[in-house]
């Protein structure tokens with residue numbers, strides 16, 4: 571697929587009045603960056619696959635008894651990721667998210683690899699100094715650097731730590747000895763291990779309680795179980811299932827102000843649309859929880 575020439579599909583195929591950038595409360599930002607991917611590649615195809623699948627998402631949400639699209643969901647033109655260096659795509663993401671936040675809209679970035687979250691989170695932190703981050707992920711991403719890059723997807727939360735932002739990591743089940751030593755020494759985050767969640771040792775409210783008033787939600791889709799999310803670069807057994815994820819997100823949106831979100835690391839598998847559709851439905855859930863949850 572030639573991203574340079576393909577027009578960006580609007581999320582949900584909505585009527586013009588519901589995807590008008592002037593009025594829509596939610597703004598989808600497609601960012602197909604893939605530069606430091608270390609295992610199975612293809613996440614640059616993620617945003618287009620999610621937008622294509624979004625056309626099949628039912629616009630009525632039975633859980634919320636609402637039609638979340640009525641809040642308005644605009645879709646930005648797909649960002650053309652810079653190849654200059656590893657810092658440039660992070661800066662592009664920062665600019666795009668900042669532009670949405672200053673207009674008091676709800677940005678949802680579609681990746682693309684996880685490294686771009688550093689830009690999105692920095693933009694949110696500038697507008698909300700008390701910001702905390704909820705990270706859904708199989709990986710802690712706390713390496714100081716990875717394959718000689720401090721801006722790798724595997725180091726993204728280490729960079730966020732350096733901004734002194736409180737981080738809550740959920741679904742973690744893969745990290746290296748260096749990360750574990752760093753975490754034990756510095757305690758830069760609250761970790762809710764996947765094995766503890768699976769054993770029912772934590773209530774979702776306990777996770778929400780670790781967060782500040784303003785929250786950025788970063789979802790690496792490999793936090794989900796490979797049974798429902800095989801389409802990602804580093805599928806890791808023992809992850810969250812769909813309702814586990816919703817149960818975790820619901821109280822966060824109910825008790826905090828989620829100012830922005832991103833969904834990363836979908837690497838579509840040709841012929842298997844289920845993971846693409848899951849991501850599209852997740853985008854729509856985020857909009858629904860953000861604007862239609864009783865608070």
Ligand SMILES: [Mn+2]
Pocket residue numbers: 707708709790792793
């Ligand atoms: Mn990950």
